[in-house]
Amino acid sequence: MARATRDEEFSEYVAQRRTQLRRIAYLLCGDVHKAEDLVQTALMKLYVGWHRVHREGNLDAYVRRILVNSGIDESRRPWRREESGLDGLDPVMEEGLAVEDRRALIEALASLPLGQRRVVILRYFVGLSVDETATDLNCGTGTVKSQSARALARLNDLLSAQFRAVGGQR
Amino acid sequence: MIDEQLLQDRLTDAAAAQDDLLPRSVADDLAAGRRRLRRRRFLAGGTALIAAGAVAVATIGVSGALRNTAQLEAPTATQQAPVSTPSAVAKPQNVAKPQNFDGLMKSLMYKHFDPSKKHLNFTTGPFTINTEPGYRGTLRKVGWNAKGDKGQGMFLIGLERSATPAGNTCGSYFESEPRPVICRPVTLPTSRPAMIGRQGRMIEFSYRQPDGEFLYVAVDPVFRNNTNIASKQMVITDAQLFAFATDPALNLPPLTGK
Structure with missing residues (x-):
């Protein structure tokens, strides 16, 4: 029951905020793949701590802080130091x-x-x-x-x- | 100089340019979150613990076997209780209660963390021994109060002997925090290795004693379940933790015929 409630609330929150979180992550790291990783990490942590964070309020601030700090952590890890970008998946080079x-x-x-x-x-x-x-x-x-x-x-x-x-x- | 409004517009434009490059649905996020939660649980405590947690949730929602999962998920039943330590909320049938062990743990905590006996608050229940196949140990939250201090801090103390990797490891309690505790190896005065991490007054510590028993301590100036106001006076030093960890009296009670 608790899990169903959490999943429902979490899904609603993600649906509303995901785009903005991805944009923040992208500006932080400048790479769509790393941004996706950062958002996934942040959302995973939010999912794990959902009940406590939800109870304490201010979800936006909480997940924003996770995102910013996750960025620091990820960039420090050696296996995250690969060159950014893959053909066709970096921002499209329009004219x-x-x-x-x-x-x-x-x-x-x-x-x-x-x-x-x-x-x-x-x-x-x-x-x-x-x-x-x-x-x-x-x-x-x-x-x-x-x-x-x-x-x-x-x-x-x-x-x-x-x-x-x-x-x-x- | 830079026009701040224009900068905001340009940042928004640049960030929005990648919106459609890796489209994902909410269901994908949820599934990924669950996968990572399962993976983390597996890494933290093994599948046996997950199975035990699932059974406990299915019956009441909390049990002594949920010691690790409760920290990760904070089930509804636990949220409503005054404390979050599962053993203090429910008492499974296989939990032994050796009175001398509870007294021993309290005396050791007083000795090393509160010699004046003014701060530690054991109203969350006694230290009980939870025994399962392949596991024997205790996990308990203890409050910390100070006169005139509106906040409340807490210790989370775990002492266990387990056939599987420890459910609580240094860094796991505060992992979801915006500024998580990063643990590092440290050598205790006894020349034994341990792990300790500190983020402000939040501390996590783990140590495997020479006899194989695993000690885990989390120190949080915010009790969380009872109050979200941080204790202003709770300050625990590394030396206090090291002395507690290496106190020769800190041991699980010996197994008996029962």
């Missing part, structure tokens, strides 16, 4: 500047230190406030602000030439 911009952004993001990358994703993709980001990352708001400032400056440097819109030189 046009938008695809190049997209790739430039992903590469610039990947070049950021993990802490800064996490702050950028949580602040500017997920849309969390400074306080919420600090809570998610278990750090102070000052750290979030400084990481954010450094990340934006770095992105500005990296993208101003290729990514004129983000670079502010429109």
Whole structure:
């Protein structure tokens, strides 16, 4: 009975949130396969701890934190250090500047230190406030602000030439 | 400088570009989650434990045999109980209750973790011995309180002799945490190897005694079942854990003819 309830609630939650989780994971690691692994790991942990997490509330924050921390763990494991991408399964290279911009952004993001990358994703993709980001990352708001400032400056440097819109030189 | 709104739009665009590359259904996620849960259970405790857990769930939902699964799944019956240690919730017929063992465990915990006897809270029930084919041991949650502290912490103590790999291993209790405990090998003052992991005040420790008995300790400043408020005063040191683990008195009671 408990399992049926859990499965039903879990399925409903995943159906609503899966796309967003995959996007966060993709921005974290820049590879669809690794992103899928990260989401699977996060969902597995969420499934295992479902009753407790559900009881404590704030599922989104919980799974987001799992996702971000799973990313760190996975990237540290030697067998996760394979080169990213397989033919036909990386983001499709369509014609046009938008695809190049997209790739430039992903590469610039990947070049950021993990802490800064996490702050950028949580602040500017997920849309969390400074306080919420600090809570998610278990750090102070000052750290979030400084990481954010450094990340934006770095992105500005990296993208101003290729990514004129983000670079502010429109 | 970067336009933050534009950055958000571009991030969303870049992230959405891969949405359809590896489409999956919710059923796939659920099936994968179950597979990984089964795999983890298998790695953690072996199929015998899973079978025992399934039987227990089918009957009442909790039993002494569920010692590992309860930590992973937190069945409904356990959630509603004031404590989560299965042996404290239900008393299977094959559980022996040697009073001297309960007293021994309490005295050792006081000795090493609370000499002033002001903090440990044993209202979760006695240390009982659960005996099954290939397994004999105890697993018990113990509360930690402090005067003026609204929070409550806990110890999860396991001592077992088992033919299968231990159900609770260092790192397993906090595995689902956003910041899991990462365990590392450590050499005890007795020159014996053990595993310990620490994430803030969350600790996990495991140690196989020279006689083969396996000790597992999880320390959590948040009791969880009783309250989600962390104890502000619960601080356990590595030295305390090491001394507890290597105390020569820490042993399961000898088997008797019964």
